[in-house]
Amino acid sequence: MTTVAVKPATMAQALTRALRDAMAADPAVHVMGEDVGTLGGVFRVTDGLAKEFGEDRCTDTPLAEAGILGTAVGMAMYGLRPVVEMQFDAFAYPAFEQLISHVARMRNRTRGRMPLPITIRVPYGGGIGGVEHHSDSSEAYYMATPGLHVVTPATVADAYGLLRASIASDDPVVFLEPKRLYWSKDSWNPEEPAPVEPIGRAVVRRSGRSATLITYGPSVPVCMEAAEAARAEGWDLEVVDLRSLVPFDDETVSASVRRTGRAVVVHESGSFGGPGGEIAARVTERCFHHLEAPVLRVAGFDVPYPPPMLERHHLPGVDRILDAVGRLQWEAES
Amino acid sequence: MTTVAVKPATMAQALTRALRDAMAADPAVHVMGEDVGTLGGVFRVTDGLAKEFGEDRCTDTPLAEAGILGTAVGMAMYGLRPVVEMQFDAFAYPAFEQLISHVARMRNRTRGRMPLPITIRVPYGGGIGGVEHHSDSSEAYYMATPGLHVVTPATVADAYGLLRASIASDDPVVFLEPKRLYWSKDSWNPEEPAPVEPIGRAVVRRSGRSATLITYGPSVPVCMEAAEAARAEGWDLEVVDLRSLVPFDDETVSASVRRTGRAVVVHESGSFGGPGGEIAARVTERCFHHLEAPVLRVAGFDVPYPPPMLERHHLPGVDRILDAVGRLQWEAES
Amino acid sequence: MTVMEQRGAYKPTPPPAWQPRTDPAPLLPDAEPYRVLGTEAAAKADPELLRALYAQLVKGRRYNAQATALTKQGRLAVYPSTTGQEACEVAAAMVLQERDWLFPSYRDTLAVVARGVDPVEALTLLRGDWHTGYDPHEHRVAPLCTPLATQLPHAVGLAHAARLKGDDVVALAMVGDGGTSEGDFHEALNFAAVWQAPVVFLVQNNGFAISVPLAKQTAAPSLAHKAVGYGMPGRLVDGNDAAAVHEVLSDAVRHARAGGGPTLVEAITYRVDAHTNADDATRYRGDAEVETWREHDPIRLLERELTGRGLLDEAGIEAARQDAETMAAALREQMNQDAVLDPMDLFDHVYAEPTPQLREQRDQLRAELEAEAESEGGTHR
Amino acid sequence: MTVMEQRGAYKPTPPPAWQPRTDPAPLLPDAEPYRVLGTEAAAKADPELLRALYAQLVKGRRYNAQATALTKQGRLAVYPSTTGQEACEVAAAMVLQERDWLFPSYRDTLAVVARGVDPVEALTLLRGDWHTGYDPHEHRVAPLCTPLATQLPHAVGLAHAARLKGDDVVALAMVGDGGTSEGDFHEALNFAAVWQAPVVFLVQNNGFAISVPLAKQTAAPSLAHKAVGYGMPGRLVDGNDAAAVHEVLSDAVRHARAGGGPTLVEAITYRVDAHTNADDATRYRGDAEVETWREHDPIRLLERELTGRGLLDEAGIEAARQDAETMAAALREQMNQDAVLDPMDLFDHVYAEPTPQLREQRDQLRAELEAEAESEGGTHR
């Protein structure tokens, strides 16, 4: 292995590298999905894998998502570690029955005798000008399904580390890849033994004392930007990147909110019945007497994801986050 | 029509009556699903409809839930009002793509030109000793899907009124029928012009001043019982039956909590990512300065629904509700 | 008599002396795809129909080229072209009566336009200003359907509903070779056959599902062979032979209209362009293969037939080209105008009446836009 | 050589000179269900096999009766009986090698028991103390599968994985006639054929899906005809003829093991009992139909053959009955013991490691149970 200089890599490249390293490390790892082989996936995340490991290890399947996940269940029953690609968020819906009724329940059903180490990669979220059904944020469905881990990276390094950890997990992981961060770059040395991030730990991306922004995936960079902008208003915002929605890192989140006394949950997914409700509720349960204001939510509207030309109105941006921070009852302070 | 005395009827009978009246009132209403015709449904809710209205109006379909809902979409496109039965909660999962990607979005997709007046009846919840996949509480999935109404009755009268309203709605309604209340009885005069309840209004089932229990469907009777039991502890509990999860009746719920200053959300569905998070979060957003304690949740555990012999440990019962009420920081009072 | 009675009362399960419920033989497709152009059957084809098909093919080809060009100019977000598949697109629209319904897949804007929908409205989804631009009821065209195969049960349900109402309506549903692998394909065909619904399923087997070739999609003798498993006839047709596609689809529509039930038609064709403008087809197929298919081009095949029989001359060809250019110029001009957007549309059509929650959100966005407009010194468009 | 290479390199889409990818003729099922008993083929059948089948059938029938009786005594929550279908249940288990896998539907506890799983463990789901009672790896039997047809893709994936690993393993998956309408049936068969996975699909066509008769489920000539649409052979067999079912399934297993790919077998049988003990079959079918099928009972058919050929006498019949009674008595006794329950099981197997959230919930329940036990003056079991 030759040493290369640390250079910027995209999140997509880090994901490819994670798949490649996982396949090299463990012959049980199999990649499967629509167009993942010859084409390398519509986002090129599986680029080169079929060539390097052969079509038996990186397989173009027929076009049927329930079939893909259902056969992956059988493969996992026989000891393989399938990594399944769903081409877009909304195209995972045909596989819901397999996901909810089997993937999430097989270990429990068999009292631990038949675990299913399946990783389900789902490119999710909007902001890429996709037409209908190409921009859904479907994490609420996965969060509400016991038996699944739900993981989503926001940085290039986490994309690598969390995907490795997900593939290594003996339980099924829904691995949500924020589409619009695929081409985001970061200085990251792909030749360094990259850390395999443990699943279930949130991270404080930016410390601050005024209020906590609780967020994940595609909204992390937006929150970082908002935190920068907030300085002009005199607010010093802390940004917590959840990284894993299930398990949920109550410890890190609660510690932050107890410190700041105020919190806003930020995500692209719709607000009603979305992840923010759960997060706000549990933060409030745990930090009630530390809260100066109710935990607020900045989220997508409760509408089907809009068409490309209108999506900017839907996505939670810096202004909306700052508006919410402004409503955190600062007068209570004085 | 002859006048009959008010006599006890079961919720199942009220539902049958609602279907029958709706079919008689509007030839566009069609009932379809597995075993709904000759057999009258596994819960006998469609009993007699095929005989009275013919198999074209109450149709035994092939065994395929996506096909049932998908063809219902086409029927609705042509002006019919399909009422679809999903045999059990977990057997609605194969129809999720049709539900999320089409049923919930067709009106919006066509800027109102192609509404889909489909009612999807889903027997849900546990407590009936059902084997795996027969006791799921899947309302979180439906709540997180903009474009759907989500309705669930808790009384015999509401079963009639809300089902009539759902069928009359020009929008798709997921109508969740609490399985274990099918055989619950109530004095109800099926010959009286029964009220068609508007969708979206919660109702205070019992007024009280100490704290509010916010609940719906199968947990309503449990909360009523808990409220009775609470009197012994000196608590005078208010019980709000939501009846409709979407739209959500913020007005009624917030007014109650502002009055009592304390609230517990009670449902069978799992806690994490379940309806309670949304409800607690929005109540807190609206009533923060009236709250003496964080809004607590009493819910099913975050596990796949247990087998019959263990379900009593899972279901939220009177004791757990009273425990939660006890944790509402009454010391703050003094 | 109800529809249910019409298709025969309930017969008990076959007793030990077993009988097939349907004779499979007539359901099986022929071994060779049906062809008209360049065969003896061509002599019987109506010259007017052939000329009309030709004009539509030429226009269709030009439409594909123009739409692809619009993606380069940023006027369309994306365009999945049907270059090479125009015979199927055009014939699918032409075989239907006004009262019939067309159920297109995401790729079939050309069929939608050929059915009479305004080309700009047909492209709304792909331009990105809204999901569906046209009123489905106006020309009886369902919205372009992005989730593959999910439109097939809709077509079955609509056709069934029409039949229940006593209306003489046929639905034609389009799907790709890849789409046949989805569970919805199976369930739709089964419901259609059990209900004897007046539907025609047109599978355009264009060789690929994005990068995945047919050989990885199915091991069936042909996709048309799937029909027998539902108890409906399967028909195999050369999808680049416009006259053949028109004839086979017309027969199937007539059969459905007469109460004969559904038909599955597989049209063998080829996607000459990449999957969409965003796709790089060289990653998964060679030029040689594409060239083979250019030889078998639908326009060329029909042109050869027409000129050979003296039904078309240079002037006719030129006239068709001119027509197509006029259409393209008009499309270009219309698409160069900015879409008219109303952000309030986000909230206004989710339900018949916005929920209280949506009203709050709408007010929030309106306030934001007003503030934005003010700070820009302008007014809210 | 990889499995992918084995099944032939990628061939470009059929060029204009079209060739069917597979010859459909050998895939089509015969017009009549295959029969052995009472035909000339019976003479070739191995007497030992016939006697073994007979013993199993008699035991199976008794098992069904016993399990149904246990529902009446409240010892089982529910039981879907396979009375009348024992030939299929028993043969499915008997044709497999130790290393093979069985994928049962929710109805197939008898096949699971015939494969060697402890009868009490096989009934755990239906007794209600847990979802699956046995270790699937011990006898290579997947959990009884409640959501219809969803087990079929599992079988395909497992068989494919075994093949990729170079293991000589076949999977046999069971499904009902109703289950064939589900999308998962379609997707599973298609994947199996494309991958040439060593799977055998056994459809028990028992005439009904709960109350829905086959005529409302499909319009196909037979369910076996569905095979051709996937490019796999379809076989039709008399499901009450144990020798025939055994032979057809054995052939299919051998074919799969030899690398020949999947087979779809339709066994025509009849559900003599109601759907489950909770069902009232008189609502949807008449006694006359049931009686017809009692004439064609699998035990009777085989008994007639064996006694006719002098392979079985009264003593043999009695011995088989005794064996069955012994099994039933043992089952009764075991099932009369209360299940051992541990409420902590609720939390311990959701994940390899319980999440912090689940640990909290487990502690809560433990505390509740301790409080309960204390107030009852007992201790927590």
Ligand SMILES: Cc1ncc(C[n+]2csc(CCOP(=O)(O)OP(=O)(O)O)c2C)c(N)n1
């Ligand atoms: C349910 C679903 N899964 C995946 C996709 C992504 N996708 C869009 S087009 C396509 C290939 C479609 O192939 P085919 O059905 O042959 O139609 P063609 O593109 O050739 O017209 C895929 C996989 C989708 N739109 N819907």
Ligand SMILES: Cc1ncc(C[n+]2csc(CCOP(=O)(O)OP(=O)(O)O)c2C)c(N)n1
């Ligand atoms: C996906 C799904 N939908 C519905 C059901 C409810 N259900 C249980 S058994 C049954 C009928 C099954 O019929 P068939 O496949 O013929 O099997 P059989 O009962 O005859 O063995 C139905 C509808 C289910 N278990 N799973």
Ligand SMILES: [Mg+2]
């Ligand atoms: Mg294609």
Ligand SMILES: [Mg+2]
């Ligand atoms: Mg059956």
